Amino acid sequence: MQIWLGVDLGTSALKATAVNQDGLVLARAAAGYETHRPHESWVEQDPLDWLAAFTKVLNELDVDLTKIAGVGIVGQTPTLVVTDSLGNPLRPAMTWQDTRAQKEADLFAVEIPDVAKDFGLSLPWAPSGILPKVRWLKEHEPKILQKDSRLLQAKDFLLFHLTGEFASDNWSSKGLIHATTLKPTQAWASLGLPNELIPAIGKPWNVAAKTSVGNDFLPAGIPVAIGWSDALAGMLALEVFSKPTAFVISGSSDIAGISCTELTDGKHNLSTVPESCAPIPVIFGPTQSSGSAISWAADLFNSTPDELLSKSLESREVHSEIFLPYLAGERAPIWRSDIRALFAGLSHQSKFSDIAHAVIFGVGFTARHIIDQAKSLSGDLPSTVHLGGASHQSKLWLDIRSRILRSEVISFSESDSSSIGAAILAASAATGISPEVLAPKFSGEKLYFTSSIEDQNIADSEYQKYLNWVERSIR
Numbered sequence: 001m002q003i004w005l006g007v008d009l010g011t012s013a014l015k016a017t018a019v020n021q022d023g024l025v026l027a028r029a030a031a032g033y034e035t036h037r038p039h040e041s042w043v044e045q046d047p048l049d050w051l052a053a054f055t056k057v058l059n060e061l062d063v064d065l066t067k068i069a070g071v072g073i074v075g076q077t078p079t080l081v082v083t084d085s086l087g088n089p090l091r092p093a094m095t096w097q098d099t100r101a102q103k104e105a106d107l108f109a110v111e112i113p114d115v116a117k118d119f120g121l122s123l124p125w126a127p128s129g130i131l132p133k134v135r136w137l138k139e140h141e142p143k144i145l146q147k148d149s150r151l152l153q154a155k156d157f158l159l160f161h162l163t164g165e166f167a168s169d170n171w172s173s174k175g176l177i178h179a180t181t182l183k184p185t186q187a188w189a190s191l192g193l194p195n196e197l198i199p200a201i202g203k204p205w206n207v208a209a210k211t212s213v214g215n216d217f218l219p220a221g222i223p224v225a226i227g228w229s230d231a232l233a234g235m236l237a238l239e240v241f242s243k244p245t246a247f248v249i250s251g252s253s254d255i256a257g258i259s260c261t262e263l264t265d266g267k268h269n270l271s272t273v274p275e276s277c278a279p280i281p282v283i284f285g286p287t288q289s290s291g292s293a294i295s296w297a298a299d300l301f302n303s304t305p306d307e308l309l310s311k312s313l314e315s316r317e318v319h320s321e322i323f324l325p326y327l328a329g330e331r332a333p334i335w336r337s338d339i340r341a342l343f344a345g346l347s348h349q350s351k352f353s354d355i356a357h358a359v360i361f362g363v364g365f366t367a368r369h370i371i372d373q374a375k376s377l378s379g380d381l382p383s384t385v386h387l388g389g390a391s392h393q394s395k396l397w398l399d400i401r402s403r404i405l406r407s408e409v410i411s412f413s414e415s416d417s418s419s420i421g422a423a424i425l426a427a428s429a430a431t432g433i434s435p436e437v438l439a440p441k442f443s444g445e446k447l448y449f450t451s452s453i454e455d456q457n458i459a460d461s462e463y464q465k466y467l468n469w470v471e472r473s474i475r
Helices: 045-059 102-111 115-119 130-140 154-161 230-237 289-302 305-312 352-375 393-404 417-431 436-443 454-473
Strands: 003-009 013-020 024-030 068-075 081-083 150-152 167-169 200-202 207-210 224-227 247-250 253-260 271-275 281-284 320-323 342-344 384-388 408-412 446-449
Touching: 003 045, 003 154, 003 230, 013 393, 013 417, 024 045, 045 154, 068 154, 068 230, 068 342, 068 417, 081 154, 102 130, 150 154, 154 167, 154 224, 224 417, 230 247, 230 253, 230 281, 230 417, 230 436, 247 352, 247 393, 253 352, 281 352, 281 384, 289 305, 289 352, 305 352, 305 393, 320 352, 320 454, 342 454, 352 393, 352 454, 384 393, 393 408, 393 446, 393 454, 417 436
Parallel strands: 003 068, 068 224, 167 200, 247 384, 384 408
Antiparallel strands: 003 013, 013 024, 081 150, 207 224, 247 253, 253 281, 271 281, 320 342, 408 446
């Protein structure tokens, strides 16, 4: 029996899923690690904690490690790890939530306004990006950016410690290199740093190397895929690359968008994944707070996320209460680290159920905001929305998503779509079969749900109020 091991090095935990050749899950394990916030805008993790978590996960995974035929690693991006030539981290990793490089992002926006031409894909300048972070390091910690250093993503760091090879994919390394030509970008060249800092670039589903003799984790000789971002791996598991599809992947934040047959021109604040980086193009964006905003509200009101969810559907009337979940700023489609969350439309008549409704639907509206903009940039208008993430195992959430998105929604039974996507990459790398062809075998059972037209109309009315408050908040 062949086993494909999918590893997701996520924001709060490392998760691994072992899948057999028929796409059936054999075992799962997870291990968390700490996030550190030494200053208000700094969000860091210790890469050595990731290795410790990987060791723990492998010890707990109930499979024969000698039967593993391929490994795929995906992870949080853009999370910058700087190592020496032996793979030792030279400083804490700057996670995707780190916004200290706002000034550097603003400078790049002025100097390199045509990102699409330089990068080979559309990407708003934001402090979370790789290049603004590297620019910040050049200003504040220049000694670590030497010729024998390497600029890696989280999954690249783990890849090195399995194989001894520095490698990444063109999507995760966007900005350092042009997505199609793979040559260093103008933005990178402007920093005056050695090109040797950039790892070798390849396709996510290609073999980076085999596990090395003497590595601390797995038997030697196992093919390891180059890997991808956790977001794109999640899309892969939701069959987003099999045909044009709208999707929402929920977690601490939401990832939402559509895949399409071709990208059209138009001004927007979303990310585009061109065909050079994926089987078919994708227009998508990440929010800043989704599940994290719901957890915050539950703690604030001495409640639980499940109680907020059930209370949010207590009334079928149009609610005046609105919540913008910008607790730490917002990414797509606003890209403002300085704006903050707000409640609007509260009155003496507002009850806890109204507040719960505002929070849950406010989080849902952020995903619709992205999907609406994505649809305006593509000739493809998918009629259904694929849903991934643990929250979408709840029928209440399916009802809410269907109301907000005015669509039939399809929930996939595998809640951890990113590690499943990583397992698909492992199988693709080892067998040579295209990942989008393998995806349906791994995707598991599906649950279909459509809300009533009346409920969709009510949610639509509230969404327009939400957009009005968004406009006010970003002025």
